[in-house]
Amino acid sequence: MADMNRERHRTRETAFYLFTQQSLPACKPVLTPGWVITIFLFMGLIFIPVGLITLRASHSVVEIVDRYDTECVPEAFRIDKISYIQDDSIPKNCSRFMKVHKYMKAPIYIYYQLDNYYQNHRRYVKSRSDKQLLHGQKYHDTSSCQPVELNSGQPIVPCGLIAWSLFNDSFTFIRERAELKVNRKNIAWKSDRDHKFGKNVHPFNFQNGTLIGGGKLNPKIPLSDQEDLIVWMRTSALPSFRKLYGRIEEDLDADDVIVVNLMNNYNTYSFGGKKKLVLSTSSWLGGKNDFLGHACVIIGSSSLILAIVFTLLHLKYRRPHGDTSYLPWNRKSLSG
């Protein structure tokens, strides 16, 4: 027993000595041409197939995009869209036709897309109170919600610019006279519904100010069930973004024509923002995006080319590795 302890002690001491003397066993990689060619070959062999698979997945996604912000303003108001959108007396309904050019398999995701909308603006992103969203009016310190914090002395629930500017266009879809069933449940993250938005927190004093930003909320429904709000409050990263509206749980055939009845309520006209409606299927990769696939293929093929180039260069200009006669002072003595 004592021997073992001593043994262990000695190994520990040796290890410490090796550490302090910086002579621990070490791996010292050298970039020899062999290694370099192998690395490039390897990269080529990985990235080209991955890229091709990705591209295939992306191509399998069918996407229909329809920009409706201008079209849904009656001709008469096209010169002054702002007065149209701000005038409550004018009906805002509008019909659009979307042609399915390729078979779409359910579920088909319905997104609305906003362009030139800086949901990532610093003041906007910060203007929320996560504690209030969870605890409701019990939580008083909502100074972070500036400038939409209070209205006539009463706290606003949910407070802040984000909630205030809630998107409120609505869509219904009709195929061959029959209304398509749109599932608007489970469009927000489950984690948000369960833990971020209070089950007992109801909207209060919301959208009661003089300046109306966007949609209103039903005060009867708790925040955790206001999925449109929850989706909206996951502020987007970029100034062009999509947000999930719902899912169509029926397949759509090619050449089907979908009639979309929408309420064009949301004001993007004052800052030149665009509104689009997007129907899209999905793959394991998500939505339609050729970038990843293209990038992988390009990287993979350039790696292969580099591997070939290095092989040729290596064959032509071979330098014996580790030959000290190549050291400059030795070289000099050789030539001299």
Place this chain on the structure above:
Amino acid sequence: MPRQGSWGSMELHNNCNTRASFDISRSSSLAQENLSKSQRIHNKSVDFDDNLPHAENPRLIYINDPRRTNDKYEFTGNEIRTSKYTLITFLPKNLFIQFHRVAYLYFLAIAALNQLPPLAVFGRTVSLFPLLFVLCVTAIKDGYEDWRRHRSDRNENNRESLVLQAGEFQMKKWKTIRAGEVVKIHADETIPCDMVLLGTSDPSGLAYIQTMNLDGESNLKTRYARQETASSIFEGCNVLGLIRCEQPNRNIYEFTANMEFNGHRFPLSQSNIVLRGCQLKNTDWIIGVVVYAGQETKAMLNSAVSPSKRSKLESYMNRETLWLSIFLLVMCSVVAVGMGLWLHRHKDELETLPYYRKTYIRNGRENDNDTNLSLYYYGVGTLTENKMEFRKASVYGKDYSSSNFTEDSLQDDNIRDAAISSRWKLKSEISVDSELMNFLHKDLAGDERIAAHLFFLTLAACNTVIPIVSQDASSGHGRSDSWGEVKAIDYQGESPDEQALVSAASAYGYTLHERTSGHIVIDVNGDKLRLDVLGLHEFDSVRKRMSVVIRFPDNTIKVLVKGADTTMFSILARDTEKDNLIRQVTQSHLTEYSSEGLRTLVVAARDLTDVELEQWQCRYEDASTSLIDRAAKLRQTAALVECNLNLLGATAIEDKLQDGVPEAIEALRQAGIKVWVLTGDKQETAISIGLSCKLLTADMQKIIINGNSEEECRNLLTDAKTRYGVQPAHRKNENSKRSNNPQNGYLEIPDDAKSSNVLQPCSGKEEPDVCAPLALIIDGNSLVYILEKDLESELFDIATSCKVVLCCRVAPLQKAGIVDLIKSRTDDMTLAIGDGANDVSMIQMADVGVGICGQEGRQAVMASDFAMGQFRFLKRLLLVHGHWNYQRVGYLVLYNFYRNAVFVLMLFWYILCTAFSTTSALTDWSSVFYSVIYTSVPTIVVGILDKDLSHKTLLKYPKLYGAGHRHEAYNLQLFWVTMIDTLWQSLVLFYIPLFTYKESSIDIWSIGSLWTIAVVILVNMHLAMDIRRWVFITHAAVWGSIIITYACMVVLDSIPIFPNYWTIYHLAKSPTYWLTILLIIIVALLPRFLFKVIHQIFWPSDIQIAREAEILRKATPNLRSMPIEDSS
């Protein structure tokens, strides 16, 4: 015991300054104080001006009357406190000290700005985090150290000593000892406070102490109690008296006081005081009176901070930091202008923008964390072993150096017997010249014989060596019946030269047997000769000689003098022709000795008449009791007797070259370092040492400059300049500016023969030198004229074009002056290496100071940045550790710029996508953790452990060191290349996720999370790609950092109150996320990898080739021999 004592050596590391500056100020009169540039050094000695005894305000100590001594409570008790803090003062004081660092103030400013709501980039608490983290870590470290100091203080204060209380010695705790008390110390005990010796177990009042804790010297030193008190103590009487001494000061080599005792008044000096921290040795007990206690002891007063030095790389780093600041400023202005324009364009819509409701302008601000790097320097040792050996002697004009002693060659048995029986057993064997030996056994008659007698008496008597006799029973010597048993004598002394001389005298039958303050006993071939020492003038650097006044048993009085030839020949008697003849012969012998590299001393003596004696005695008494200017008065007194001397002879001592010195110097020269030797030795000695260590070679053109006037020096210099076609300085300067290395430059090596060398890197590219290499040899006298006048630049021109520069006979201050000359006129770095107290000023002046723990004491070591045992280690220090550290630091500076810039740029690109509103996609915590947790550990590990080449390779090819001269690891070009790479990487980091998630439903926290992990993996992979030596710690650090980053993000995303809640879980499910990260890493690193590969394969650097050779050959031993054979 040694543990308790160790605080002393730790705390006292800087007390060399004391000695150094003191030496300098003394010797500066020699150097005419003309080195105006060395004023800095003078300033250092200002601290010691208060050494001058305050005659008008002495400290009064009443012996054995502590109450009266302390009645005004002006003296501190003996309690010491080395700890900095108490519980209460810890926080404020520690914070105050920490905020001396500028970087902390920067962080504080950032944190403070963040507390202002309109400027807050991070959250309020988050912005405090980095600062608090650093402050806490430092505070914990300081606190722990201080706790340990408290503990050791407590131990120290609670130790006990015997103190005279109520008539008898009783144990008393150290902390309660007060000034004026009488303390008794037994052998091997540590001295609790500074005490004046009253008596010792030795009737003559002698005591030996070891001062290891104080100055690191391991030899024993003698201290004396005054005869007057010693006898009464010895007889057991109580001593009552009054001591007047100077106020407490830091100089451990000086003490001035006087004592009134029994109506007498007599002087006390350095030799009468024992200092706290010393140990009593070889003495049964001592009794002393406390004069300084606690914080006022010299040991405690000696805790100064040594001057800080910076490397050039650091200043380059500052330059680049400036570039980065400009860069940041540009970025901020872009954001500010962009935001201004954006706001202007949308001015009318602002109120209606859903994401912007009120006009509010704010400037973007970025955070740039510079990482502080501490840099390492390197250093070395002395040229010679400092083991002196008596080699040759010239006695009365006759040179005894031809034959060596062998017992058989002695003429008759009687002499041999006598020689052997009378020889004491010495620690080292000394070879003896048989002719001289035989001559010494002749009868004492004739001038020459008497001169030889006096010659060896002088060697034995005129020194400060202490003989320590010990019974050596183990070696029974057959022939030693007349003595009973052989006694071993060990000579303890501060100067190895003196030890060598005394040992030599003993070998010739003149054994120094006993030394007390009043007399010495010399054993002359078996007869004990007791000589009374009437006075002793110690060696000083002005007189360069030492003398003793001796009363022989027959009542004749003689002055025995030994000293350097330059100062000795001028005070010799010039009466007779014979004198002159001997003089000339001796002088030629001296020249011969020194040309062989031996150190020479001249020995002389004279009789004193009664009148002279009386006059001298009177002056001597007066001078040595004086409190003011004692040194100068003693010097004047010495001049009274040191004149009209009769030349006895000269000695030559060999100072052996240390192992590996020629090899080390050769390697350093190959590495492109210029070596200058600055020595106190004679020109001939210096040249011979230069030859023996291959510094000078036969094919060198020697420029020798030794003028005695300004005019002469000027002529010599211009003459040399025209003859060897030396270029003017400017061109050379430009040349060297381009090619000099930030780390190395001149290296000064004093060899232990009291010489010093300077190494300077020559320009990286070898200049087409048609003529033979030049060597400049210049002496101290000429330097006085040259450094003082406008000839400095001339000297500099010549010196820089010479391969070797040898300066001989230089004073300590001149050494520093020369270093300063190089420092002020070039951009080169200087390294000074030396071992003696005379090298201290030079070591402190140079960019890198290296001390060698030689036999000449520890002052040099304590003043140095690096200390080593031998000169040859300099090779390893520079070539191996210097190289490693240069590579590491150079790389890490670039890497840290990169690491922070890539992060900041990534944030910056995103700002352009957020209407210039400085939104950060990353969570506050991630931004802060990035440099503190996510990426810091690999940097540190690589900075410690990475090595490009093994030490064997580096030592084998000294020219690899040239990479530093050529700035290969860090230069402006490399900086810009790195910055372009950084730009590319940041763009890849930003745009790949941007394109991947274009027009998707990704939210800001998800993309932030992606960016966080991508940038962390990217910088770690970047580092991993450049690591040249992977040990398991490196693996743990690099891969561990990535894992820790993920862990942190998982934790941060699991807290519901953050808006980024659950992000990472969602992302991790998506293959796009992983594919994007992979793509970012590959695309970002591809150009760098390609550049690196092409560079390494087709344009390999020296280091790369050597590295391949080292690693690949080990793997394939078969291939190994071939290229070598080809090349050779």
